[in-house]
Amino acid sequence: MHKEKAEKIKKKLKNSVIGIAGLGGLGSNAAISLARAGVGTLVLVDFDKVEEKNLDRQYYFLDQVGRLKIDATKENIKKINPDVVVKTFNMKLIKGSMEKPFKDVDVVIEALDNADTKAAFIEEILTKLKNKPLVAASGVAGYGHSDRIVTKKLGALCMCYDEQAKSSDDDILMAPRVILMANWEANLTLEILLGEDR
Amino acid sequence: MSIEVNQKNVDWVENETVEQLLKRMKYTFPLVVVKINEKVIPKKDFTVSIIPDKSKIAVIHMISGG
Numbered sequence: 001m002h003k004e005k006a007e008k009i010k011k012k013l014k015n016s017v018i019g020i021a022g023l024g025g026l027g028s029n030a031a032i033s034l035a036r037a038g039v040g041t042l043v044l045v046d047f048d049k050v051e052e053k054n055l056d057r058q059y060y061f062l063d064q065v066g067r068l069k070i071d072a073t074k075e076n077i078k079k080i081n082p083d084v085v086v087k088t089f090n091m092k093l094i095k096g097s098m099e100k101p102f103k104d105v106d107v108v109i110e111a112l113d114n115a116d117t118k119a120a121f122i123e124e125i126l127t128k129l130k131n132k133p134l135v136a137a138s139g140v141a142g143y144g145h146s147d148r149i150v151t152k153k154l155g156a157l158c159m160c161y162d163e164q165a166k167s168s169d170d171d172i173l174m175a176p177r178v179i180l181m182a183n184w185e186a187n188l189t190l191e192i193l194l195g196e197d198r
Numbered sequence: 199m200s201i202e203v204n205q206k207n208v209d210w211v212e213n214e215t216v217e218q219l220l221k222r223m224k225y226t227f228p229l230v231v232v233k234i235n236e237k238v239i240p241k242k243d244f245t246v247s248i249i250p251d252k253s254k255i256a257v258i259h260m261i262s263g264g
Contacts, residue, residue, distance in 0.1 A: 026264045113264035119228035122260070123241075138230070140263040152258060154231050154238065159258065163204065167227075168263035178264070 009194060010038055016193050019043040019105035021093060021121060023069040025173060026137055027111030028059035028076075029182035030189075035077040037190060041085040042077065044070050045101045047092040057175040095120050099128040107189050110136035111182070115167065122157065131156050133192045139165030140181045143174050149181065151188060158192065160184040201253045210251045216244040220257070227259035 016039050020027045023046040031042055046069045050060045064072040070088035077084050089101045093112070098121050102108045108125055112118045118136065125134050139149070139162030152159040160181050165171070191197070199210045203223060211222075216232055216239055232239045233256040239247050249255065 022264060024264045111264055113262060115228045115260045115262040118262075118264075119230055119260040122230055136230075136260075137264070138258075138260045141261075154233075154258070157231070159230070161258065165261065165263075167261040171263075173263055 012194060013038040013190075014040040016107075017041040017043065017105045018107050018109065018189060019045070019102040020109045020111055021045050021098075021102070022111040022113065023048070023058075023073050024054070024111065024113055025057040025175075025178035026140065026182045026185060027109070028069065028073055029057075029179045030109055030111060030186040031073050032059050032076060032080070033183050033186040034189065035080055035084045037186070038081075039084070041087065043087045043089070043101060043105055044073055045089040045091060045093065046070050046073075047090060057173055057178045093117070093121060095124070098124045102129065102132070105132075107133045107135060107192050109185050109189060110134065111185070113168065126155075126157060133158070135185045135188045135192070136160070137181045137185055139163065140178050141166055141168040141171035141173055143172075143177055146177075146180060149184065151184075158188050160188065199251055201249060201251065201255060203255045204257055210249070210253075214249050216247045216249065219249055219255070220244070223257070225257055225259060227261055229257065229259050231258040232256070233258075 018039050020031055048069050050064045050067055050072050052065050060072050074086040077086055110121050135158045137160040148162045152161045200207050201210045234253050
């Protein structure tokens, strides 16, 4: 039974395509988890370069400072599993065309940082790519309070959510909580792809 | 005569719209979804949707960080 389940999951994930918007604390860590889990194709979208200050929570290394995050994440994924197909888009998501790189993915992960951009992205995906499953996160700043994090299901949108957390403008971002939420997003993505684990 | 907004008890105001309630609650974060009694209210209806007494309202907002 266990073997059967494993084989079925392996096949399903191998044929899945996941899009990730943003490769900061949420996106870089979610990408690695999904690659390890066996997702066949990842579509990565970011415009930024790795900075030394990112290493406090983002999945990069000192020798990757200065490189594009899309290239650094691709390199890290290939070190784990060279068979994962990684498609990269070096671009800033601009209102009006944010959905473009994600038209053909099975699930979209919102992994942006700025609240306005996050909200605009969600609205654009939900209105332009109707019924496309979308996973988002809000309230990653601070430390502790893991139990405040909940999943909110709102139609095609699935949110990893802490209503009481402060904005990162008024609080610090730290690896444990950011990576917890990144993996919460990755875990929700698996649930969407595979159905609830029973 | 009260409503529940994000699990908090708040006075009900007759003929108050979603937009007015959000202003009263001082919700300034970018909004993702507003639900009244589990029904999603589209953004375009915020100025016309009247909040009934005893409603349960959920406001899902976005805050920065990632």
